[in-house]
Every structure is written in C-alpha cells, then in structure tokens.
Amino acid sequence: MALITVAMTLHMPEVLTAAGRWLDPFALYLASHLITVVDGTALVCVVLMAASKRRGVLLWCATAFVVSGSMVWIFATTQMPRPEDSALPTIYWGIFSVYHFTAMLCCVYVCWRYAFQARDWTLRGGLLALGAGLTIVCLMWVVLMDSLLTGNTQWIGYFTGLELVEVLFVAAGAILPVFNSVVRAVGNLWVYRQIAPLWRDLVESVPHVALGATQSRLGGYPVELRLYRRIIETRDAILTLREYVTLETLEHLRAYLAKHRIDPPDREPTFTACWIEIARRAKATGERPQPHAQDITRLGGDDVRSETAFLLDVARVRATPLIQGLRNQPDLPGYSRT
Incomplete structure (x- = not known):
C-alpha cells in the first residue's frame, strides 16, 4: 500500500x-x-x-x-x-x-x-x-x-x-x-469487562491464583490472551473456594433456591454464585477448608467456550437481588456451616 x-x-x-x-x-x-x-x-x-x-x-x-x-x-x-x-x-x-x-x-x-x-x-x-x-x-x-x-x-x-x-x-x-478477527476481538473485550467484577472478588479472596504479572503489565498483550488468563484465574479461585462450603450447606442452599422462581437456564449459575459468596464469607472469617467429593465446579462444560459462557451467566446473576441479599445479610439461609 x-x-x-x-x-x-x-x-x-x-x-x-x-x-x-x-x-x-x-x-x-x-x-x-x-x-x-x-x-x-x-x-x-x-x-x-x-x-x-x-x-x-x-x-x-x-x-x-x-x-x-x-x-x-x-x-x-x-x-x-x-x-x-x-x-x-x-x-x-x-x-x-x-x-x-x-x-x-x-x-x-x-x-x-x-x-x-x-x-x-x-x-x-x-x-x-x-x-x-x-x-x-x-x-x-x-x-x-x-x-x-x-x-x-x-x-x-x-x-x-x-x-x-x-x-x-x-x-x-x-x-x-x-472482519472476523475484529468481531472476535470486540467480543473478547466485552467478555473481559463483563466478568471483571467476579474475577476481582475471587482473586481478592484467593490471591494465590493470580498468575504473576499485574494487569497493568499485561496491557500490551492481545485481549484474547488476557481473557484466557482471567478465565483461568477465575476457575482456579472457584476450585479453591469449593472446599469452604460443606455438603450440608449445599443441600440447604438448593432447598432455599427451590423456593424462588428462577428460570431453568439461570438455576446452575445462580446456585454457583450463591455458594461462591458463602465460601468467600467462610474463608474471610477464618473457617478451615473441608474437602469433599461433590463436583460443583463443572462450570458449564469441559471447554473454554462453555466455561466462559457459564462464568458470564454467573457474573450476570450476581447483580440480582437474590445474590445481593445473600452477600449483604449473612444470617440468610445458606450461611450456616454445620
């Protein structure tokens, strides 16, 4: 040219x-x-x-x-x-x-x-x-x-x-x-920003999942790479937090959510968002981790695309009154650790 x-x-x-x-x-x-x-x-x-x-x-x-x-x-x-x-x-x-x-x-x-x-x-x-x-x-x-x-x-x-x-x-x-590359980059940037609050809270609760370089130093990297890093850190934090919520609490939480009218596509993201908040609160108050065998960290699928879509849903439902109430009122059902 x-x-x-x-x-x-x-x-x-x-x-x-x-x-x-x-x-x-x-x-x-x-x-x-x-x-x-x-x-x-x-x-x-x-x-x-x-x-x-x-x-x-x-x-x-x-x-x-x-x-x-x-x-x-x-x-x-x-x-x-x-x-x-x-x-x-x-x-x-x-x-x-x-x-x-x-x-x-x-x-x-x-x-x-x-x-x-x-x-x-x-x-x-x-x-x-x-x-x-x-x-x-x-x-x-x-x-x-x-x-x-x-x-x-x-x-x-x-x-x-x-x-x-x-x-x-x-x-x-x-x-x-x-054209496809531009559309993909714009989409990745949108996802990157949408999951930022969820990622920020999880990394704050589980600092060791952060992969070394700070976000400011990653500014020159492609947004696709930064998004992939953010997905990994979010997933690793969730894997760590699963040990801070007991099986009894999970059962109590499912029963509690069953009383609410939640659309079928939002049920698992809402359940995940709820137990994440419970686990974050438990870890912050000094509770000891209690490993268990129940798999609650599938995150929507086995590939990055399905995991990303699921995390977007989790980030979205965290803004609902149900999750906000669970975050702000520790005496709500589901916070008891038996």
Whole structure:
C-alpha cells in the first residue's frame, strides 16, 4: 500500500513540478514509472505467496527486473527536451502497459480461483472484491493500450470514476478477511469487562491464583490472551473456594433456591454464585477448608467456550437481588456451616 501511495503521488503533475525544482525532473519522471512497476510486482508477489506459488514469485521478480531495465534503456536513449508522455516511443508504453496488464490479470486469476475454494465467507468475499477491483485495473490498462495503438482517448475520461470503484473494491478486499478477527476481538473485550467484577472478588479472596504479572503489565498483550488468563484465574479461585462450603450447606442452599422462581437456564449459575459468596464469607472469617467429593465446579462444560459462557451467566446473576441479599445479610439461609 505504501508503494502504491508513493507511485500515485509521483504521478501527480503538481508533485512532479514541485519536486523538479530540487531534483532532476527526468529522474523523477522515470522513477514514477519504475515505482509503479515495483508496486505492481509487489502485489503479484503477495498474492502468489498467499497462494503458496513461490516459484511464480521468482519468475515475476525476474520479469520485473527485465522490464525495468528495458524501460531505463529506452528512456535513456530517447531524446526529449522535457519529460512528458508524448515524447516517449510507443514501445516504452507498450512494455509498461503489457507488464501491468499481465500482472493484474494474474492477480485476478489467483484471487477468483482461491475465492471459490475458501470456506470462510469473509475470506471468500475479500478475494472476490479484490479480484473485482483488479479486473477494473485490467480494463483501464486495456483502454490505455488501445489508445496507444489507435490514438482513441475518449474512454480515458472515465478513469476517475473507475478508479473510485476500484479503490472501494480493493478496500473491501482488504477489510473483509479481518472482519472476523475484529468481531472476535470486540467480543473478547466485552467478555473481559463483563466478568471483571467476579474475577476481582475471587482473586481478592484467593490471591494465590493470580498468575504473576499485574494487569497493568499485561496491557500490551492481545485481549484474547488476557481473557484466557482471567478465565483461568477465575476457575482456579472457584476450585479453591469449593472446599469452604460443606455438603450440608449445599443441600440447604438448593432447598432455599427451590423456593424462588428462577428460570431453568439461570438455576446452575445462580446456585454457583450463591455458594461462591458463602465460601468467600467462610474463608474471610477464618473457617478451615473441608474437602469433599461433590463436583460443583463443572462450570458449564469441559471447554473454554462453555466455561466462559457459564462464568458470564454467573457474573450476570450476581447483580440480582437474590445474590445481593445473600452477600449483604449473612444470617440468610445458606450461611450456616454445620
């Protein structure tokens, strides 16, 4: 993208005129063409490398070297009072145009071929959009070659509109493949913040589960890694707290919750949130752990996704009046340890 930006900038007459006051205008004019060759080659190489066509990369680099050398030789042997398009021979523009047309056509073929093999819709859409944008580029190069051969320049007036459409397609081709990653990152950040109060209370009750580095030092890490760390610390704290609630208390708690109208999906998260508060209070008051065999720490499933969803539910129900009352009134049923 940087090469494309430089090439487009150098092709602007105003830029060439201003830079020509300090630099050789002939060298600037030739450089604008050579950079265009380089950015076209770079695009082909990126597409071919993404398609694992490394031999094609070497072939295109060698071809670009030959094309650039030919253009430099023709430019150097052409007598012209000042650098302008009309002063260069047709063969110069023919080499320049044919190379770019072939390069873009290769990119279109690779993009569309692999688009129909892609399973992910964002990658498929990105490749199709990029292929469509480069097809427009191919069309413009065809128009340029036609104008060189026939002198007909009436279609060149449509280039501004075509370039706008091309930019939109190429932008879509660049954005779509990373769409899922952006959505995933936003979702992870939301989950990270939603379970923060639950995580904070649990780590405060069981400090030894914290995995070394402070949260401020983790700021530079991907949010997915920070979320995974937070899930692990939350789960480990819950595993530790399970020994601070007795079987009798758990039975009493289930009977207590059965008297309340709790939606079926919220029953286990509510039960877990309740006994966590009971265990936290017991640990804070100096009660000794009493290991037992009952599994109350399944946390919704055996994988990270199901555990995360369950912890989100636990964090959500902790804000309900039932849990708030259990946290603030230790004489409620369920706090007795028998």
